[in-house]
Amino acid sequence: MKKLGDISLIILVAVVLAAASPFVLRAYMQRREQLTKVETTPLPAEPEPPAAEEEQEAPESPFEPADSGYFDDALFIGDSRIDDLGKYGTLKNADYYAFTGMSVFNFQDKPHEVKDYGTVTLDRLLDMQEYGKIYIMLGLNELGYPLEKIVKSYREIIELIEAEQPSAVIYIQAVLHVTAKCSKTDPYSDNGKIDLLNAELCKLADGERRFFLDANPRFDAAGGGALDEIYTSDGTHFYAKYYADWCDFLIANTAKRTKIN
Numbered sequence: 001m002k003k004l005g006d007i008s009l010i011i012l013v014a015v016v017l018a019a020a021s022p023f024v025l026r027a028y029m030q031r032r033e034q035l036t037k038v039e040t041t042p043l044p045a046e047p048e049p050p051a052a053e054e055e056q057e058a059p060e061s062p063f064e065p066a067d068s069g070y071f072d073d074a075l076f077i078g079d080s081r082i083d084d085l086g087k088y089g090t091l092k093n094a095d096y097y098a099f100t101g102m103s104v105f106n107f108q109d110k111p112h113e114v115k116d117y118g119t120v121t122l123d124r125l126l127d128m129q130e131y132g133k134i135y136i137m138l139g140l141n142e143l144g145y146p147l148e149k150i151v152k153s154y155r156e157i158i159e160l161i162e163a164e165q166p167s168a169v170i171y172i173q174a175v176l177h178v179t180a181k182c183s184k185t186d187p188y189s190d191n192g193k194i195d196l197l198n199a200e201l202c203k204l205a206d207g208e209r210r211f212f213l214d215a216n217p218r219f220d221a222a223g224g225g226a227l228d229e230i231y232t233s234d235g236t237h238f239y240a241k242y243y244a245d246w247c248d249f250l251i252a253n254t255a256k257r258t259k260i261n
Helices: 002-040 068-073 082-090 122-128 146-166 181-184 190-204 240-252
Strands: 073-077 095-098 112-114 118-120 133-137 170-172 210-214
Touching: 068 073, 068 133, 068 240, 073 082, 082 095, 082 133, 082 240, 095 112, 095 122, 118 122, 122 146, 133 146, 146 170, 146 190, 181 190
Parallel strands: 073 095, 073 133, 133 170, 170 210
Antiparallel strands: 112 118
């Protein structure tokens, strides 16, 4: 009887296993399939780093170096600092129409002595000699006047020169800064006003025949905005030996278009 019971139990287990085997097999196959997918599915590619922005090329300078012979047909017009440039600088081959106190308002008021030409007005000088380059630096003595009035008169000077010298290249030299101390103590030599004037003078240049030439970065103190005190005793005018440095700057910055003409 016990043996018959055992046989019945074995048969029952076999039937249960037989009935459950399709479900077990299906579950096994599904699990296997899931594992296969995990193993074979490729990992997503790492995103490529963003392309580096192309560096902006600095605009090409309109200036290039020349030699001192470039100034054989040059005329400098200006106030006492230009007068000193002619006296103490190295460009002795250029002409200088400059005197202490010259401004955009009085440059035609009186004749001035110019080497090889005698005492002449600017009009007369421009009639007597043809120049290839004309450098102008005015504005410091005018800082007590409204900015618009200074710029208007400056423009008129340029137009007068262009009418008399149609082939000349005109360099509008930025008004050089004074020292920080001078700027604070002299309301008529204020570097803030100088910067405002220079910004307007820059607009008079066209890059074709008129060029704005700024030597301030060469002579400013660290941080910019004011003349370095090492160059001057009065806060405005250079020591004589430094006018050669100014001349070197001018030689190193001549308009490229003039090499074609």
